[in-house]
Amino acid sequence: MKDQAESRDRRSVLKVLGGLGAASLAGCSGIGSSPPTEEPQTDTDGTSGDGSSSGTDSAESTPRPMADAMEYWEMAGAYGGLMDRYSEKTGTEISHTNMGYDEIINKMQTRLISGQGAPSTALIEQKMTLKVASTGGLRDLRPRMEEAGIIDEFNEGVLAAVTGEEGQIYSVPDDIAPTTLYYRRDVWDEHGLAPHEEIETWDQLIEEGKKLPDDISLLSLPASGSNLYWRFLNRMQGGQEFDEDGNIVLNGEEGLKAARIMKRLSDEGLVHRGANWSQQWFSGFKNGTITGYATGSWFYGTITSSMPDTEGKWRGFKVPAIEQGGNRASNRGGSGLVIPEQLSAEEANRAWDFIKYVTANPEQNALTYKNEGQMTAHEPSWKEDAFTTAEFDFFGGQKLADIWIDMIPDIPGYRFTVDSPIVSSIINEEMRNMIDEGDSPKAALDRAAQRVADRTDRDIA
Template sequence: MKKNLLYASSLVALVSLSACGGSGSSGTSDDQTLTAWAWNINIPVLEEAAAQFKEDHPDFELEIIEVGTPDVYQRITTGLQANGEGLPDIMLVEDDRVQGYLSNFKDAFLDISEYDFEENHNDKFPSFKTELLNVDGGVYGFPFDAGPAGVFYRTDLFEEAGIYADEIETWDDFIEAGHTLRDELDVALTGIDISNDDGVYRMMLNQQGTFYFDDNEEVALASDESIKAMEVIQRLHQEGLNENLVGWDAWLSGLANGQVATAPTGAWLTGSLTEQAPDLEGQWGVFPLPAMEAGGNRASNLGGSNYMISAQTANPELAYEFMEYFSTSDDVQLTAMENGLFPSLNTIYDNDVFTSPIGYFGDQAIWELFSSMMEDIPSVNYTGNYSIARDETETAQSDAANGADVTDVMTRAEQQLQNRMN
């Protein structure tokens, strides 16, 4: 998840990481204590879930260790390389990291298909989440939050400039609206960090049913879909519609002070906007991500995470039972919602919270909009080379934004990525 104010857990000061390993250090199978690694806004959700679970399991205890990113991945990788030594029973892993771990350390994670999770619960989650965790017939984690994407926009600025959000159907329409904003108000349309964040490019890949890699794990940076997506980024920047806001804080500030009028991104931005710009209540709205062409798919995802259990846990049955409860309990997932996380559990989408108007967003029912997209989001093949692929695309994005030929840039990026993978 993007940066949020850290939720301080007093447990961090009391429990050292060396005492929370899942390879037997969390106790015998008779011990009803589990350990979990997670970060910031995920922690209160785990705490609430543990309290609820404890009502029917009075001896149950969950020790939560706050480990932020990227430290958590360094520690997980170290533990996996040591055959699970030092890992907790339960660990939070973001979507883009899962396939890398499973391609190299699949047996280090508990296969929950042995507990019939897929048979009992698969239809409760969108396919782009379940397919991520399914390898060779096994299931290696529990879907948690997701990042269905849309365009957050300043309704007051659009109105002043004479722009109608419901008339924006394609990225061409979006760019045209950007010119109107510049001409009428001298306000930027987007605040993409050109050299360090390719999130908008990734969303465009995802909505076209592709990614850095195709379904066969072949590099696809020079594909037609990739070139089309990068051409949009180039136009936004070259045509003076993008304000190059470097870093998370600058981006949020640009949205809060009116320097930038829109943010194509995941649903998780909601909490940050309401927190950072409370005085703009009633002046924000959300519309679906533009399609690459008229009638094209407008559903995409950016962000999301899952919980995985170490195969070395001393109590796999308890770990499974707790995480099954966590991931499929409506009450727990509504708690996640309250803490700024968008649940992938579809059984809660008919809850009043999803259909209720949100005052900050001009009484728009934005959660209903996001939930309606979930089943249309294509699956993503991150592979184990996600990190180096992103490194290459961010370099390519910078070159394209500065005017280089997009086809040449993406062909070179594809070749360089293939070289790094060999």
């Protein structure tokens, strides 16, 4: 649900941090290989009480045989209620495993390559989907989505993140993570910073941040998450890692502007570089020595679950634009559900029925938003009362969904590829060198582009 490159299972982290509570965090066109396309075995919107559902192979409606049990892997730790409700409705036995980001990717790739042992379905981050699909072990879900009539119910940019080079859709989007700047309104007010309603650009934010004492950081910009900041800043301008021909463009003007913002934040002494998901990190937010964090909408759950004593002191807003009048919409995270190729027809049908229940069910999506703050990628669900009326006392009565729904149409698509994990690793190292060792943005990105070229055999545009 969250951007799992931050590489922690949040349930485990929060347990280690002294019983703070399980935080609910919500953890793009691409190039992927082409596994064999299945014959459509889709069904309609309904799921019957006995676990069967109806669908059409042709003009005639026929029941779809479905397995009585399924296995589900995820890395979010926030699906208990959904699984319980689905099991109660259908009588399905669900074997559930919650694991860390690296573990789920490594295990999925190993099981897909071996052709055995994969789960019925798994939650995979959008940015890693095409990498996992390159094993040749994921099913193309486009036929099922088209027959179920839900393909147009998801934002094109979200679908593009999980679409292969021949139009295969390897994942049904579950959540989307509009980049949100969460901040301690009480600390900003105490030190005379302008409220977020008056801040439109990064230049304005930086000037306001200078009003804070030296022992208070405006933003957390963790060393291990430098690539995540760079990507959402690059993406909000329409920047990419690779162009349509596969050439490297990460060191283009958009990427440079993103790096310069990060460099300036650091040079002005406004960022906290300590490790995220650490005791120190959480303590900084709780005591107000770190006042803000630009991240995916899923961070709502982290704040409310792990910092209950700060209720009413937080606010959220669209990240500032690079330039006056510029776009303020980006994305940081997001995930979806996949179906392995190796499953029997009955198990695949059960997995698909579960996926529809989780991703394209407005009533269930409203419950998940209300309980977990997770922003569904399923656009019809946004009409539910939970999205249109819910005011969060923790955020001073803000209707957070209003911010996210307004932002989503303006989030530029992003061209994730099988080489995106390589880019993430190299960008993180070079942004760290830029911030912590004094390299210039241009030198850091030019070096990153060359390193990516050396690792991937791609050309630099």
